[in-house]
Amino acid sequence: MTAEENGKKVALITGITGQDGAYLAEFLLSRGYTVHGIKRRASLFNTDRIDHLYQDPHEADRHFILHYGDLTDSTNLIRLVQKIQPDEIYNLAAQSHVAVSFESPEYTANADAIGTLRLLEAIRILGIEKKTRFYQASTSELYGKVQEIPQTETTPFYPRSPYGVAKLYGYWITVNYREAYGLYACNGILFNHESPIRGETFVTRKITRGLARIKLGLQARLYLGNLDARRDWGHAKDYVEAQWLILQQPEPEDFVIATGEQHSVREFVELAWQELGGQIEWRGQGEAEKGYDRETGECIVAVDPRYFRPAEVDTLLGDPAKAREKLGWRPRITFKELVREMVREDLKAAERDELCRSRGYRVFNYHE
Ligand code: NDP
Ligand code: GDR
Numbered sequence: 001m002t003a004e005e006n007g008k009k010v011a012l013i014t015g016i017t018g019q020d021g022a023y024l025a026e027f028l029l030s031r032g033y034t035v036h037g038i039k040r041r042a043s044l045f046n047t048d049r050i051d052h053l054y055q056d057p058h059e060a061d062r063h064f065i066l067h068y069g070d071l072t073d074s075t076n077l078i079r080l081v082q083k084i085q086p087d088e089i090y091n092l093a094a095q096s097h098v099a100v101s102f103e104s105p106e107y108t109a110n111a112d113a114i115g116t117l118r119l120l121e122a123i124r125i126l127g128i129e130k131k132t133r134f135y136q137a138s139t140s141e142l143y144g145k146v147q148e149i150p151q152t153e154t155t156p157f158y159p160r161s162p163y164g165v166a167k168l169y170g171y172w173i174t175v176n177y178r179e180a181y182g183l184y185a186c187n188g189i190l191f192n193h194e195s196p197i198r199g200e201t202f203v204t205r206k207i208t209r210g211l212a213r214i215k216l217g218l219q220a221r222l223y224l225g226n227l228d229a230r231r232d233w234g235h236a237k238d239y240v241e242a243q244w245l246i247l248q249q250p251e252p253e254d255f256v257i258a259t260g261e262q263h264s265v266r267e268f269v270e271l272a273w274q275e276l277g278g279q280i281e282w283r284g285q286g287e288a289e290k291g292y293d294r295e296t297g298e299c300i301v302a303v304d305p306r307y308f309r310p311a312e313v314d315t316l317l318g319d320p321a322k323a324r325e326k327l328g329w330r331p332r333i334t335f336k337e338l339v340r341e342m343v344r345e346d347l348k349a350a351e352r353d354e355l356c357r358s359r360g361y362r363v364f365n366y367h368e
Contacts, residue, residue: 008063012036012086014071014119015093019197020137022049024090024240029053029063031244036084038069038093049197071115074122081122081132088247090135091119094167097201098141101163102310108162113169120177120185129183133247136174138187139167140232140258140316150319153189153256160311175254184252188243191258191318194338195236196345203265204233204342207272212346214300215276216354219365221300225307227266227289230315234259235333235341245327258318259331268339269301275343 011028015021016037025035039047047054047066055062067084069076071093081089094112095101101108116136123132143151144160159165171187178185198205203224210222234257242257266282269291273280279294280301291301323329333341353363 008032008034009087010034010036010084011088011090012038012081012084013090013092014038014069014115015091015137016066017046017049018092018096019049019195019199019236020092020193020240020243021090022053022197023195023236024092024243025050025053025064027240027244034063034065036065036067036080036086038080039066040070041068071111071118074118077118078122078125081119081128082126085128086132088133088135089119089123090137090243090247091116091170092137094137095163097199098161098163098313099307099309101161101166105162109166109169112163112166113173116170117173120173120183123183124177124181129181132184133252134174134177134183134185135243135247136170136185136187137243138171138174138189138254139164140189140191140256140318141313142168142171142189143316144313146313146315149315150258150260150317151256152319153254153322160313161309164313171254178252184247186246186252187254188246189254189256189318190239190242191232191234191256191316193234193236193239194342196342198236198342203229204268204339205346207265207269208339208342208346209349211269211272211276211300212343212350213353213365215278215347216350218350218353218357218363221302222269223302223304223307224265224269225304225309226312226314227269227303228264228314229312230262230264230317232258232260232262232316232318233268233335233338234331235338238331238333242323242327242329245323245329249326253326255323255327256318256320257323257329258320259335260318260320261335262315262317263335271336271339272343273300275340276347 095108141164142157145158148155174185177183194204213219280291357363
């Protein structure tokens with residue numbers, strides 16, 4: 001008997017090895033779903049974030065099943081959707097780094113824009129429009145150069161990066177398939193959300209990881225780009241619940257998911273260092289600005305223009321009123337709690353590295 005015949009819902013998550021994929025898989029499993037995920041082939045294991053959910057393929061009654069695949073491969077996606085016959089597809093896979101999208105714009109468009117189209121077409125080709133609901137991981141980067149503060153579902157878009165432009169296509173093709181073919185297809189316009197398993201090169205994780213390593217003497221300094229950028233930062237755990245809620249409504253609609261609170265990169269640094277027991281004093285301006293530990297006088301943060309973007313998104317602030325009213329959703333984890341959790345987890349990781357180093361093992365660090 002298949003999981004569906006058992007009365008269980010079947011979900012397919014693209015991007016299951018990423019931050020949101022891992023939290024969403026955990027959430028759906030806890031709700032009794034059978035979860036299928038698409039992972040890319042890599043030369044090293046790339047399933048760190050979901051290893052705790054792994055079930056041996058030889059087990060009889062599995063609820064967590066991984067498949068090789070890629071958003072740039074239509075035949076692979078059609079075959080998987082046909083085989084899995086999901087009730088819900090969560091399209092979380094993407095080249096998700098804004099700065100990297102300036103380096104690899106064509107690939108970003110292929111995976112993030114056309115990848116979305118490929119999945120929607122798979123649903124249409126297989127004739128499962130009435131059965132399968134579709135969630136598209138849209139983003140506050142659509143607002144880019146903001147036209148209105150705070151941003152809502154009706155604020156005009158003005159993307160500022162190849163990533164944002166690719167996601168704009170993903171947004172509209174999702175709306176288009178809903179209107180043209182009656183698909184239950186929705187966009188969650190999610191503002192930045194972070195966690196201890198956030199990718200190490202996004203600014204929040206780069207800060208908590210870097211400062212924890214500085215605290216333990218594993219690294220001297222943290223190099224950052226635009227300290228004045230302002231973001232509406234929430235916790236990924238809260239946000240994946242919103243992704244699920246969006247697909248459980250009577251009618252398909254698009255929703256902004258945000259906290260409604262904004263902080264600068266500089267404030268994030270200050271709070272993270274405070275969590276580690278220190279205080280930062282800023283001196284200098286622009287590219288010459290540096291952050292010093294008040295007690296030791298050591299320079300621990302410096303600006304490196306290498307991390308400036310060709311076109312920056314200076315400020316984002318979401319209004320989650322619609323999600324609150326229609327989904328009954330609200331964020332539970334505060335900004336302070338988020339920073340604290342990230343710092344603590346990175347401190348533990350730094351302690352493990354320090355232990356290895358003290359035993360004579362080589363410990364690598366990446367400064368990207
Ligand atoms: P991550 O970068 O952590 O995860 C991205 C996932 O996509 C990874 O599993 C990655 O695989 C996979 N992936 C990348 N390219 C491909 C491809 N060509 N084919 C198949 N899989 C691929 O992102 P998040 O979890 O943070 O974000 C999830 C989604 O939400 C993304 O679409 C992102 O753009 C969007 N988003 C994120 C926000 C945030 O603040 N986190 C806010 C708004 C939107 P691998 O592990 O092999 O690299
Ligand atoms: P973002 O996240 O671009 O908002 O995209 P990121 O954390 O990369 O940058 C946020 C802001 O911080 C500034 N910044 C730096 N950023 C990085 N990565 N590294 C630095 O050293 C640094 N210094 C300053 C950036 O310029 C920017 O203004 C994330 C991704 O998860 C997207 O996939 C998602 O769609 C959006 O959030 C919402």
